[in-house]
Amino acid sequence: xxxxxxxxxxxxxxxxxxxxxxxxxxxxxxxxxxxxxxxxxxxxxxxxxxxxxxxxxxxxxxxxxxxxxxxxxxxxxxxxxxxxxxxxxxxxxxxxxxxxxxxxxxxxxxxxxxxxxxxxxxxxxxxxxxxxxxxxxxxxxxxxxxxxxxxxxxxxxxxxxxxxxxxxxxxxxxxxxxxxxxxxxxxxxxxxxxxxxxxxxxxxxxxxxxxxxxxxxxxxxxxxxxxxxxxxxxxxxxxxxxxxxxxxxxxxxxxxxxxxxxxxxxxxxxxxxxxxxxxxxxxxxxxxxxxxxxxxxxxxxxxxxxxxxxxxxxxxxxxxxxxxxxxxxxxxxxxxxxxxxxxxxxxxxxxxxxxxxxxxxxxxxxxxxxxxxxxxxxxxxxxxxxxxxxxxxxxxxxxxxxxxxxxxxxxxxxxxxxxxxxxxxxxxxxxxxxxxxxxxxxxxxxxxxxxxxxxxxx
Numbered sequence: 001x002x003x004x005x006x007x008x009x010x011x012x013x014x015x016x017x018x019x020x021x022x023x024x025x026x027x028x029x030x031x032x033x034x035x036x037x038x039x040x041x042x043x044x045x046x047x048x049x050x051x052x053x054x055x056x057x058x059x060x061x062x063x064x065x066x067x068x069x070x071x072x073x074x075x076x077x078x079x080x081x082x083x084x085x086x087x088x089x090x091x092x093x094x095x096x097x098x099x100x101x102x103x104x105x106x107x108x109x110x111x112x113x114x115x116x117x118x119x120x121x122x123x124x125x126x127x128x129x130x131x132x133x134x135x136x137x138x139x140x141x142x143x144x145x146x147x148x149x150x151x152x153x154x155x156x157x158x159x160x161x162x163x164x165x166x167x168x169x170x171x172x173x174x175x176x177x178x179x180x181x182x183x184x185x186x187x188x189x190x191x192x193x194x195x196x197x198x199x200x201x202x203x204x205x206x207x208x209x210x211x212x213x214x215x216x217x218x219x220x221x222x223x224x225x226x227x228x229x230x231x232x233x234x235x236x237x238x239x240x241x242x243x244x245x246x247x248x249x250x251x252x253x254x255x256x257x258x259x260x261x262x263x264x265x266x267x268x269x270x271x272x273x274x275x276x277x278x279x280x281x282x283x284x285x286x287x288x289x290x291x292x293x294x295x296x297x298x299x300x301x302x303x304x305x306x307x308x309x310x311x312x313x314x315x316x317x318x319x320x321x322x323x324x325x326x327x328x329x330x331x332x333x334x335x336x337x338x339x340x341x342x343x344x345x346x347x348x349x350x351x352x353x354x355x356x357x358x359x360x361x362x363x364x365x366x367x368x369x370x371x372x373x374x375x376x377x378x379x380x381x382x383x384x385x386x387x388x389x390x391x392x393x394x395x396x397x398x399x400x401x402x403x404x405x406x407x408x409x410x411x412x413x414x415x416x417x418x419x420x421x422x423x424x425x426x427x428x429x430x431x432x433x434x435x436x437x438x439x440x441x442x443x444x445x446x447x448x449x450x451x452x453x454x455x456x457x458x
Contacts, residue, residue: 023441027120029055030133030440031113034122038159039100045072045159048096052136052157053077059139061155065178067170072097072159074167076178079139082148083457088183089152090455091410093401094132095161095189098124099429106431119434126426130435130443131188131416132157138447142456150457154179161189161401164360168401172408182410184371186450187402190414193382193389194422201386202422203265206378207414209258209367209395210403211300212332215358216342217325218242218308218349224315224322231320233352236313239324242349243308246328249348251304253291254333255282258367259301262394263294300397304341306330327358331397334366362399365407374454378415381449385419385442415450417443 036048053064056077063078075096078089101110101123108114110123120130139153156179158167171179190207220235220242255263260282267278274297281290295302306328313324332341338361346355375391382389396414406412418439420426427433 026133026137026441026444027115027437029137030120030125030130033129033133034113034120034125035111037111038097038124040097040160040163041071043071045096049073049075049157049159052096052132055136055140056155058143059136060143061139061153065175067167067175067178069166069170070160070164072167074159074171074175075155075157076171076175077155078180079149079153081150081152081455081457083150084152085150085457087151088181089154089179090451091179091182091185091405092135092153092155093158093185093187093189093405093412094135094155095128095158095167095401096132097159097162098127098129099162101433108432110433115437116434118437120437120440121432121434123433126418126433126435127428128161128189130418130440134417134440134443134447135188137444138451141444141448142451147452148457149455151183151455152180153451153455154182156185156401156405158401165362165399165401165404168404172404172410176408184374184411184413185402185405187400187405187412187414188416189400190396190402191416193386193416193419195386195419197421201389201419202269203390203392204378204382204386204419205262205414206370206375206391206393207396207400207402208370208393209256209334210365210399210406211304211334211395211397212330212336212338212362212364212403213399214330214332214338214341214361216306216328216330216345217354217356217358218246218328218345219323219325219354219356220313220352221323221354224320227318227320235321235324238350238352239313239326242353243326245348245350246306246308246345249306250288250292251306251333251344253285253288253295253302254304254335255285255302256334256367256395257370258393258395261370262301262392265390265392266298300331301395304330304333304336305397306341306345331399332364334364334395337364362403363407365403367395368406368411368413371411371413374413377450377453380453381417381446384445384449417446417450419443 061079065076113122193204194202220238267275310327314321402412
């Protein structure tokens, strides 16, 4: 899961009783999945794919496509409707891969599942293996209960969301026929909820938009020379000047339906100065000063952001540099093209710097329109644990596989059953990654209720 909105990257010290049919079996499957180290380059993905094929078989799936690509695999599977209504299928999304972890930095081995003070811990458990397992367990419950479905269910479990995202790109293009006719996609890597420490629910979030991910190279080159005779066109100095310009640049503020809804919800719940600043900015969205104050508190939500992330230059300590390069990573607000940003970056960098787009960037996509029927179904499902929870559409500053599916014309919504407490981090992509045990088991209840609602025939 990529960073969501403000406090979304949190997990709870507060326990909400889960309505679990078999916590031990649910925990056991999560443990199996977490302990398979599906990191790029380790060759472990086939082992997880084989395990998940068997689990999906227990959920009534009988059509499987294991798609190898770039030393990993993507799994596409289908469960046909029991009483077909004629409506298109629902696509369920998750990713099987995780970012790497340095064992020396962790208190315990990162791929050793453990339970501690109400948490489940292990690399990838928050991003995205709890979402992956929660969906499968919900589907198994539905099958075991004999609930007939009136729509096909298709799952897309990708093997490289944390790296190249080729699985999602191919699923949206060359493998599109394997998905069939799909009405909408529910992405487990883009939703969830937050509660306060007293147990009161703050909100559950529905991702309807994502920023475009793009990398650019800033490059300065010249003929160099001996360090004893400095030249005025030093490549490192030129690059440093361009990066300083980038640091000081502010992209124009922007709003869309997703960010306006999210900011409105924050303002309503924040009785302090930040809520007042948001309200003032929403009333005057062209006000640069107010927009900058909002951006300072919620980085990435009000505009495109670009930042230098890697640097290299020179070839010897006693020679003038013949080249210097930096990678600049941008998260681009929906509706703005990568090429538009490249041109802006070129203007910022100046005449001595060449700005190039790096291959492998994600596609841009407009926000998915909010589906009020789905919002109502999501609220009812969350009601298994939290009554009348506010549902807040939002834009993710990070990127998920949903970008590719949304860009292919499929309505894509990031939803999830995990909940968390405001201000307590999960460690996703970081140290000692964790989820609340009750939150995981409760997420199965929420997924089951949601899928019964949107695809059940009973």
